[in-house]
Amino acid sequence: MSEAKRLAGEKAIEFVEDGMIVGVGTGSTVAYFIDALGRVKDRIKGAVSSSEQSTARLKQHGIEVLDLNHTGTLSLYVDGADECDPHKRLIKGGGAALTREKIIAEASETFVCIVDPAKQVPVLGKFPLPVEVIPMARSLVARRILSLTGGQPVWRDGVVTDNGNWILDVHNLAITDPVGMETELNQIPGVVSVGLFARRPADIVIVGGEPPKVF
Numbered sequence: 001m002s003e004a005k006r007l008a009g010e011k012a013i014e015f016v017e018d019g020m021i022v023g024v025g026t027g028s029t030v031a032y033f034i035d036a037l038g039r040v041k042d043r044i045k046g047a048v049s050s051s052e053q054s055t056a057r058l059k060q061h062g063i064e065v066l067d068l069n070h071t072g073t074l075s076l077y078v079d080g081a082d083e084c085d086p087h088k089r090l091i092k093g094g095g096a097a098l099t100r101e102k103i104i105a106e107a108s109e110t111f112v113c114i115v116d117p118a119k120q121v122p123v124l125g126k127f128p129l130p131v132e133v134i135p136m137a138r139s140l141v142a143r144r145i146l147s148l149t150g151g152q153p154v155w156r157d158g159v160v161t162d163n164g165n166w167i168l169d170v171h172n173l174a175i176t177d178p179v180g181m182e183t184e185l186n187q188i189p190g191v192v193s194v195g196l197f198a199r200r201p202a203d204i205v206i207v208g209g210e211p212p213k214v215f
Contacts, residue, residue, distance in 0.1 A: 008208030045071025093130030093195030125173035137190020
């Protein structure tokens, strides 16, 4: 599977153009993209990173990490996903970086999602849906999610996001209306962000393989 991830990550380099500031996600597949980006670093102006983990890897390659507040709109964002449906809607947040990932996706003209074949699903929800919450709202949000979705929220104990918040993972979902669920869960007080990328889905999905598939 790591070979499929590597192939997807390296294929995404084809979308990098000279002079770009590249938005960079988080995770094992993105790590291969960062390594490939390091080989063409002289072609780009720098990167905007979605996590401390990715920032460290970018800096190891000598790639300048820039502040999104100073860059404006990005041309390209490359990130992985935990699940991807046929409409390029995603579940993300297994690595607890969903809020910053969602911010960069929103700020980018083109979102390229890189996955291995196991991440493709007909309906989102088998992978537990991550929801980032303000710590004091954890129990409140869990109760609301249970009543709204019927899913089972589980606190990801011991995990603190880069923003100082907690994660609830919602199990036993079959998400037939991802945009509706994303909108509804976003309204609960104490929710920082929801790991559904449906309102702003990927524009391009690269599935690792020999050869990688692009759709």
